[in-house]
Amino acid sequence: MKPSLKRGFERLIGAGLKTLVVISVFLVPVGFVQSGSGLTRVLDSVLRLRVDPRFSGGTELRRFYDPEGDDSGAGSLVRPKGEFYSGVGALDLLKYVVYEPELDAAWSSPRQFWQLAVTLSSFADAGKAPLGFSAASIRIYVSTGGPGSTETAVPRAELVGFDPAWPWDVMVEIDGWHETALLRTADGRLSRRIPLISVPERKTVYVRLPLDIPETKRILDGRATRHYVIVCGYDPLASGLVLPVKEEASSSAGGGASSSLTPRVWDVLAPSAVEQARQLSSFDEAGFRYAVLEPVVAERGNPGIDLAALGEKARVEGVSDEAARRSEALKKASDLDPIVSGTALFVLGEYGRAGERFAEVLAREAGNPVALAYSGSILAMKGGKASSPLDAVRFVNEGFALLDRAVAAAKTDFEVETARMNRASVGAAVPEAVFGKSAAAGVDFRDAAAIAETRGDGRAAGDRLVASGEAFERAGNEGEAESSFLGAAALGDLSAAARLALASRGYPLAAGR
Amino acid sequence: MTKTEKKRGFSVPTVTVLGVLMAACAYFFIVQIAQDSLRPAAWIVAGYFLALFILLEATGNIALYRRIFFVSCALLFFPSFMAGLVEARGSISLDAREVFLNRTPFCHIVIPLSIVPYLLKGVLVFPARLSNHYASAYSMIAIWLFATLTIGRGWCSWACFYGGWDDGMSRFSGKARLEVRDPEKRLRHFGFAVLAFSVLAGVATMTSVYCAWLCPFKTVTEFGSVTGPSSYLAFIIFILLFFSLAIVLPALTKKRVQCMSFCPFGAFQSVAGKVSPYRVGIDPETCVRCGLCARACPTMSIDEAALAAGKPAVLSTCTRCGECVTVCPKRAARYFFVWKKGCGQDGGRMAGLRERLGQGGRAGRFIAALLLAAEELLSPRALLTTTGFTIGMIVAGSFATGTVARIMHLLATGSFLLGGAP
Numbered sequence: 001m002k003p004s005l006k007r008g009f010e011r012l013i014g015a016g017l018k019t020l021v022v023i024s025v026f027l028v029p030v031g032f033v034q035s036g037s038g039l040t041r042v043l044d045s046v047l048r049l050r051v052d053p054r055f056s057g058g059t060e061l062r063r064f065y066d067p068e069g070d071d072s073g074a075g076s077l078v079r080p081k082g083e084f085y086s087g088v089g090a091l092d093l094l095k096y097v098v099y100e101p102e103l104d105a106a107w108s109s110p111r112q113f114w115q116l117a118v119t120l121s122s123f124a125d126a127g128k129a130p131l132g133f134s135a136a137s138i139r140i141y142v143s144t145g146g147p148g149s150t151e152t153a154v155p156r157a158e159l160v161g162f163d164p165a166w167p168w169d170v171m172v173e174i175d176g177w178h179e180t181a182l183l184r185t186a187d188g189r190l191s192r193r194i195p196l197i198s199v200p201e202r203k204t205v206y207v208r209l210p211l212d213i214p215e216t217k218r219i220l221d222g223r224a225t226r227h228y229v230i231v232c233g234y235d236p237l238a239s240g241l242v243l244p245v246k247e248e249a250s251s252s253a254g255g256g257a258s259s260s261l262t263p264r265v266w267d268v269l270a271p272s273a274v275e276q277a278r279q280l281s282s283f284d285e286a287g288f289r290y291a292v293l294e295p296v297v298a299e300r301g302n303p304g305i306d307l308a309a310l311g312e313k314a315r316v317e318g319v320s321d322e323a324a325r326r327s328e329a330l331k332k333a334s335d336l337d338p339i340v341s342g343t344a345l346f347v348l349g350e351y352g353r354a355g356e357r358f359a360e361v362l363a364r365e366a367g368n369p370v371a372l373a374y375s376g377s378i379l380a381m382k383g384g385k386a387s388s389p390l391d392a393v394r395f396v397n398e399g400f401a402l403l404d405r406a407v408a409a410a411k412t413d414f415e416v417e418t419a420r421m422n423r424a425s426v427g428a429a430v431p432e433a434v435f436g437k438s439a440a441a442g443v444d445f446r447d448a449a450a451i452a453e454t455r456g457d458g459r460a461a462g463d464r465l466v467a468s469g470e471a472f473e474r475a476g477n478e479g480e481a482e483s484s485f486l487g488a489a490a491l492g493d494l495s496a497a498a499r500l501a502l503a504s505r506g507y508p509l510a511a512g513r
Numbered sequence: 514m515t516k517t518e519k520k521r522g523f524s525v526p527t528v529t530v531l532g533v534l535m536a537a538c539a540y541f542f543i544v545q546i547a548q549d550s551l552r553p554a555a556w557i558v559a560g561y562f563l564a565l566f567i568l569l570e571a572t573g574n575i576a577l578y579r580r581i582f583f584v585s586c587a588l589l590f591f592p593s594f595m596a597g598l599v600e601a602r603g604s605i606s607l608d609a610r611e612v613f614l615n616r617t618p619f620c621h622i623v624i625p626l627s628i629v630p631y632l633l634k635g636v637l638v639f640p641a642r643l644s645n646h647y648a649s650a651y652s653m654i655a656i657w658l659f660a661t662l663t664i665g666r667g668w669c670s671w672a673c674f675y676g677g678w679d680d681g682m683s684r685f686s687g688k689a690r691l692e693v694r695d696p697e698k699r700l701r702h703f704g705f706a707v708l709a710f711s712v713l714a715g716v717a718t719m720t721s722v723y724c725a726w727l728c729p730f731k732t733v734t735e736f737g738s739v740t741g742p743s744s745y746l747a748f749i750i751f752i753l754l755f756f757s758l759a760i761v762l763p764a765l766t767k768k769r770v771q772c773m774s775f776c777p778f779g780a781f782q783s784v785a786g787k788v789s790p791y792r793v794g795i796d797p798e799t800c801v802r803c804g805l806c807a808r809a810c811p812t813m814s815i816d817e818a819a820l821a822a823g824k825p826a827v828l829s830t831c832t833r834c835g836e837c838v839t840v841c842p843k844r845a846a847r848y849f850f851v852w853k854k855g856c857g858q859d860g861g862r863m864a865g866l867r868e869r870l871g872q873g874g875r876a877g878r879f880i881a882a883l884l885l886a887a888e889e890l891l892s893p894r895a896l897l898t899t900t901g902f903t904i905g906m907i908v909a910g911s912f913a914t915g916t917v918a919r920i921m922h923l924l925a926t927g928s929f930l931l932g933g934a935p
C-alpha cells in the first residue's frame with residue numbers, strides 16, 4: 001500500500017475510533033439515564049445470573065401447598081377473645097418446603113444442615129414478637145424412617161397422634177418469640193436449640209436441622225421423608241406452649257371445641273380443607289384416642305406423576321387441538337363477516353389475507369378492538385421476520401401501539417379477551433431483554449383466564465394461567481408466577497400441556513386428573 | 514498555581530462546554546435522583562464536584578484535583594455506606610440472615626472472582642441482590658462494563674472507593690519514609706498472584722474466598738459477625754491487612770500498596786482495561802529522563818530502567834491517575850489514544866492554522882478559538898478526565914449526598930442516622 005494511502009487509512013480508522021470514544025463519553029450518562037430496569041434486563045437475559053443456592057440453604061426438594069383460609073381446625077374453631085390471636089391468616093399455613101440436605105453451605109455456620117420452610121398466610125403480629133409473628137406456634141414432626149413415636153413431643157399439648165405407619169423421630173418447635181427453634185428427638189434423648197431465620201416480608205420462617213444426629217443423617221441416602229406440619233396458637237403459659245381450645249372462646253383459650261379431645265390445632269398440612277377436617281375429627285372420645293394425622297411425603301420428583309407419559313400426552317393433545325382449530329378455521333375462512341374470516345385466516349397462518357380483512361374493518365370503524373388487536377399481532381409478527389433489527393423493533397413497537405389501543409377500546413368480554421390474548425401472546429413472544437413485556441403479558445393472560453373461567457371454559461383458563469405463570473417467570477417475578485401456577489393447579493380440568501408445566505415445576509396435581 | 518500549570522489548562526470555551534456537560538451529569542446523577550429530603554445535601558455535593566471538575570480542566574492540574582475528588586469520594590462513601598447498612602438492618606455486621614437473603618452488597622472486586630465459577634456452574638458465588646439496588650450485581654456489572662470500555666484501569670483512580678482511601682493514605686505524609694524500589698517488578702506482580710490465588714481458591718471452594726478471608730476493606734464496609742473460631746480468624750486477618758496495606762504501608766511509602774500489590778480487581782482490570790481506548794505514554798523525544806514521573810507514580814507503573822535507557826514504558830498497571838502527566842516538566846508524559854502510535858501533543862495539530870487565523874481580525878480569532886476548543890474537546894485528556902469524573906460521580910454521588918445529609922442531620926438532631934436504626 002502506498003504510504004499516503006496507508007496514512008489516510010490509518011487516519012480514517014483513528015477518526016472512527018475517536019468518534020466511538022466521544023460517543024462513549026456521552027453514552028455513559030445516557031446509558032445510565034436509560035439504565036435501571038432496561039440495562040438490568042439486557043444483562044439478565046444475557047447472563048441469567050442466579051445466586052448459588054448454597055447461600056440460602058440449598059435447593060428445594062419438594063414444595064407443598066395448603067389451602068388458604070382453612071385455619072379453624074376441623075372447621076369449627078374460633079379465635080380467643082382479644083387482639084393477640086385476631087390477625088387474619090396468622091394461624092393459616094400456606095406452604096411448606098423441604099430442601100435437599102445441604103452438605104457444603106457457603107458462608108454459613110454450620111456448613112451442613114437440612115432446611116425446612118413454613119409460610120403462613122400472614123405474619124400479623126399483634127404481640128410484637130421479635131421474629132415478627134406472635135400468634136403461631138409451628139410444629140414440624142418428621143419421620144425419617146427410624147423408630148419413633150406416635151405421640152406428641154410434649155404430652156397433652158397439641159392433642160393429636162401420628163400415623164402408626166410413620167412415627168416421627170425428630171421434630172422442631174418454632175415460634176416468633178425465640179430466636180432459635182427447639183429440636184427434639186422422639187426418644188427424648190435430645191432437646192436442643194437450632195438456627196432459625198424469620199423473613200416477615202415472605203411470611204416465611206426457615207429452620208435448619210443439624211445433620212449430625214442419627215435421625216437426620218439417615219436422610220443422606222436420598223430416602224423419602226414424611227412430614228406432619230401443625231400450626232397451633234402460641235401460649236407461653238400453657239403446656240407445651242400450645243393454646244388450649246374449649247367449647248367457648250375466652251381471652252386465654254380458643255372456642256368451638258366439641259370435645260376435650262378436639263385437637264388444639266388450627267391448621268395442618270393437608271391437600272384440602274376436607275382432608276384436614278377428616279384428619280382433625282378422627283379422635284375417638286369413647287376410646288380416648290387422639291385424632292390421627294397423616295404425613296405428606298417428601299421425595300424426589302412428583303410422586304404419582306409420570307412426566308414422560310404426560311409429555312407424550314401433551315404432544316398428542318397439542319396436535320389434535322391444532323387440527324381441530326384449523327378445521328374450524330377452514331370453515332370460517334370465507335365468511336362474509338371480515339372479523340370472522342380475518343380471525344380464521346389468522347389461525348390458518350395466512351397473515352397477509354387476514355390483515356386485509358382487518359384493514360377493511362378498520363377502514364369502516366377505526367377503533368374496532370378486535371381488528372386492532374389482530375392487526376397489532378400481525379404487525380409485531382412482521383417484526384420477527386424483518387431483516388434489520390431496527391425494523392424489527394419498529395414493527396414490534398408499532399404492533400404494541402395497536403394492541404394497547406385494542407385493549408383500551410375493548411368493552412365486551414369477547415373484545416377484552418381477544419385484545420388481551422393478542423397482546424399477551426405478542427408480549428410473551430418478543431425478547432424480554434429488548435421489550436420487557438413479559439410481566440405485562442402475565443397480567444394479560446391472567447385477565448383472559450378470568451374471562452374464560454366465567455364462561456365456564458376451565459381448560460382455556462388453565463392454559464392461560466400457566467402461560468401467565470411462565471411469562472411472570474421470564475420477567476423474574478417468582479411471586480406472581482407462583483400465584484398464577486397455583487391458580488391453574490386449583491382448576492379441575494386442565495390440558496395435558498398445562499398439567500405437564502405444573503407437574504414439572506412441582507405444583508400439586510391430583511394424579512390422573 | 515505555577516505558570517506551567519496555568520498553561521496546561523484548557524481554554525475558556527472548552528472548560529465551559531465540559532463544565533456544562535458535567536453540570537448536567539451532576540444534576541442528573543446527584544440532585545435529580547436524590548429523595549426530596551436529601552436535595553439540599555445533593556446540591557452541595559453536586560456543586561462541590563462540579564467546582565473540582567472545572568478547576569481540574571481549567572488548570573490542567575489533574576494530579577491535585579483528581580486526587581481531591583477521588584479521596585473525597587472515598588471519604589464520603591464509607592460513612593454513608595455503613596450508616597445505610599445500620600439503618601437498613603440494624604448493624605453493619607453481615608449475619609446469617611443477610612447471607613441467606615442474598616443481600617450482601619456486591620462490590621466490583623467480586624467480578625473477576627465470580628467469572629470462572631459462573632462459567633462452570635452458571636451461578637453467582639456471592640450472596641448479593643441481583644437487581645433493584647445500588648449495590649446489586651447487575652448494577653455493578655453495568656457500571657464496570659462502562660468503565661472498562663471507556664477508562665479501563667482508570668477505574669482505580671477515578672471511581673473505586675477503596676482506591677480513594679489508598680490514594681488518600683499514600684498522600685498522608687509529605688515525604689516517603691520508606692523508599693521502595695522494585696526493579697524486578699515483584700510488587701506489581703504480587704497483585705496478579707493474589708488474583709490467581711483468589712480465582713483458583715474460588716473455583717476450588719465455589720465461593721469468593723477473597724471476600725471471606727482477605728479483603729482489607731471489610732473493616733470499613735461490613736464485617737461478618739464473629740461467631741466462632743473461623744470468623745474470629747477472618748476478623749484478625751481483615752484488621753491486620755487493613756492496617757498494613759491500607760494505612761501504614763501507603764503512608765510510609767507514598768505508594769498505593771493495596772491497589773498496586775494486593776487488589777485482585779486491580780490486577781484483573783490491568784488486563785480487561787486493555788479494551789479501553791486510552792493509555793498514558795511518555796514521548797521519548799521530549800523526555801529528559803529526569804525520573805520525576807516514575808517517582809510520582811503511585812502504582813510504580815513506569816519502568817525506571819527503560820526510562821533511564823531512553824525507551825520509556827508505561828505498564829498495564831497504570832491507573833490513568835495523571836500524576837505523571839502533571840509532574841512532567843517537559844510534558845512528555847501524556848494521555849493518548851491507543852491507536853495513535855507515539856504520543857503527539859494534545860491540541861497542537863492545528864496550531865499553525867490557528868495562529869494565522871488569530872492574526873486575521875475578530876472573526877479569525879473567533880474561528881481560531883472554536884478550532885482550539887474542538888481540538889481540545891476531542892483530546893484524549895478531555896475525554897478521559899470527563900468520563901473518569903462522570904463514572905466516579907455515578908459511583909459516589911448518592912453516597913456522598915448521604916454522608917453530607919447525615920452530617921447536616923447530626924448537626925441538627927445529634928444523630929448521624931437518618932430515621933434511626935430499624
Ligand code: SF4
Pocket residue numbers: 668669670673674675676677679771772773776777778779780
Ligand atoms: S486496585 Fe482494587 S482497591 Fe485499588 S482502586 Fe483498583 S479496584 Fe480499587
Ligand code: SF4
Pocket residue numbers: 793806809810811812813814815827830831832833834835836837838
Ligand atoms: S503511569 Fe502515570 S497515570 Fe499511570 S498510574 Fe503512574 S502516575 Fe498514574
